[in-house]
Amino acid sequence: MQEFLDLTLGGISAGAVYAALGLALVIIYRATRVVNFAQPALALISTYLAYSVTKGTGSYWLGFAVAIVAGTLLGVATERLLIRPLRHRSELSSIIVTLGLLLVLQAVAGMIWSNEPLAFPYAFDFVGRFSANDLFVVLVVLVIAALVLVVFKYTPLGLRMRAAAFAPDVARTLGVRVGLMLTVGWGMAAAVGSLAGLLATPPFLFPNVLDGVFVYALTAAVLGGLDNPLGTIAGGFVLGVGLSYVSGYFGPETVTIAALAILVIVLTLRPAGLFGRAKARRV
């Protein structure tokens, strides 16, 4: 019973991270219909920058702030330089280009900071079944998620962003600067992604540290429906808890395969995800 409780609580805090990174993916997908495979790499570079800043200044929170800002800028740069030129090309093109960016950024991280694991601090005390750090992780993710949802649903900016995503030509004729909206979307998503990176990384930072998390985040996003932020957040938490049980009872090495199995089963039964809206094609 004790183990079950531990696993559940551990799963909730892990799930918060999947939810956050999944949310980053969904924001971009809704805005540009692109799955940003480079998201973990953008978060990785931000986290490495946080590491350097923290090491240099001794302040975790300064590093935290730098990471978020750096992540936003990286997201904006990626959208304008790599994604914008490909907006009329096939889906495959943007998948490949973001994969290329993933490879480059991971390699660059290894070049600058070496492939060796570096100690990366937790935000708060992390000892215990459900530590202060775990609470922080869950709270900050919920707060940020709520903020993002409020922005999208209730602000004029959010309305413009949604219009730009759903019907870009129509939005243009209504005075919406669609390109700017896409860039803002990527910036927002990258900021959320960087947050997820900072939360997921401790205790050790190395170039492949976010690979597993990314797979789970993508699974959460797909389960929730790639254009459903609320579903993704719920999916992240549920997946976190579920995978925690798998890790506890079947061994941590089986977790990724379990995630894959869950992904396949859910998508076979509901190809647009649990809460996604399938777009029927008119023939």
Add this chain to the structure above:
Amino acid sequence: MLEIEGLSVAYGAVRALDGVGLTVDRGGITAVLGANGAGKTTLLRTISGLQPAREGRITWDGKELTGRAPDRIARAGVAHVPEGGGVITELTVDENLRLGALWRRDRADRAAAKREVYELFPPLEERSAKFAATLSGGERQMLAIGRALMSRPELLLLDEPSLGLAPLITARIMRILRDLRASTGLTVVLVEQNAHSALSIADNGYVLALGRVVAVDTAAELLADDGLRHAYLGF
């Protein structure tokens, strides 16, 4: 006034518009007619900036529109209602309307505009919180026009507003356009296949065929010209 000179537009090798010229005085209602594929939709899309022109000039009120981005043209007072209305089905009726005026600074004016649109089209007010996807064809057209009016445009481009609509609703929309012209000096360019209803409220008409202007005249003359009607307008 709207002035178009020597406009040519091509999709790859296909010439959609070939040397088209058009003039509409302020406060005028002009119908653009012709069969399918004549280039009517391309003309409107080029004016609103969605389609780049290969040659030619478009000016509104002396301001150059050619080559400008669509959102800048919209902010210059040009509203475009595409074929089918172009309502964003994933947004509610209210959101669609609000979207129409977001670029205007004056909040009070935006709220006033929304009230006026609801007054013009009461069914929209009833459904204001519903998703646009749930609206019927006629209601969507009303929403599209209402949304266009939200920005208090000076030039309104309408692409086949009567398509798929019951004659009663079409007549109502035409009446509303005429009233708006009278009250606000709105300039309207109206593309229609249903030439009869368009010519009933228009001052002038242009007839397009295969990307070229084949006839220009007052609405009354076009209605009276049997030969022209048979050849290009299908009635």
Add this chain to the structure above:
Amino acid sequence: MTVRTSLPQASPGTAEQHRTRRMPPLLLHLLAALAALAVVVVLTLVTDEFTNLRIATVGYYLIAVAGLTLLTGLTGQVSLGHGAFMFIGAYTVALLVRRVPTFPLWADLLLAAAAGGLAGLLAGAAAARLRGPYLAGATLALAVGLPALTRRFQDFLGGSNGLNFTVHSRPSAMVGVVPELRWQTWIVWLSVLIALVFVVNIVRGKLGRTFRAVRDDEVAAALSGIHVGRTKILAFLISAVCGGLAGGLQAFLLGTAAPGSFTPALSLSLLAAVVLGGLGSLWGALWGAVALVYFQAWSEDLADVLHLNTDVANNLPLAVYGVILIVVVLAFPRGIQGGFQRLRGLLRRSAEQKENHEKH
């Protein structure tokens, strides 16, 4: 008015000419494969052992990349998990050699290919309803998750150190005449070329057209009678057979199967090779395989020459592949083979223009 009642007779001579001129494609491909094998043998004889190893590596990468280009290029299914099939093939050979040493090598390789194929069948069935990013994500999960299983089943799969073994593939007659590595290179290329003959026939034949139809428009393909799901699964199967064979050959060549060789970066590098060579092109698979081997080699040399520190040196190849993916997609979407085709087109057109000039 005269009415022709019979078709003009073709002179008997031309019919004969037609028959001998058109060789069945299978025969043509077999002859080409034989010629290629001859070229490879000559190459191995004139180069040193180090280069022989590189030639062999190009060989198994070639069949791996060919399989992936068939899957992603011809049926449009983006797979980020091709490395997983290589992983399966490698471990199959390693396990068979260690546990059933009496099996001949060709049986081991065949079973490696078959194991890959089985995995491909399962993967394809699971993936049949997935599209674009969903499929990419699922296959990425496969690439990340499958090698992790080696840590779970430490005893059976040897954990992070993997499985080591020795294979003596040279017939006794060849010992002392041909070095082991050179003989291995020949075996690798023989297997690769046999597999390629099959792949080329598929790609150029009716099945290839069916694949392309499914890629271009699934709905239209279904409406014209193609069973889309089955076609996509078949593509996965074939590509995984290629991957499994590649992995098996790699294990055979290196004498080891370890999880460290099958990271997600491998799958991404294979995709980079596909894109660089030219998506959907088998010649492109060759250019991509050569690029994979030689970029690795060149970056090692570059690291030496520039005295780059180990961090930079180790990560240079991956950085290069990433840049390749980005640059190729942005600037040269049809890859190397596409470039060649454009060149050929330009040359042909300028030749035609010259002809026209001369006529006047």
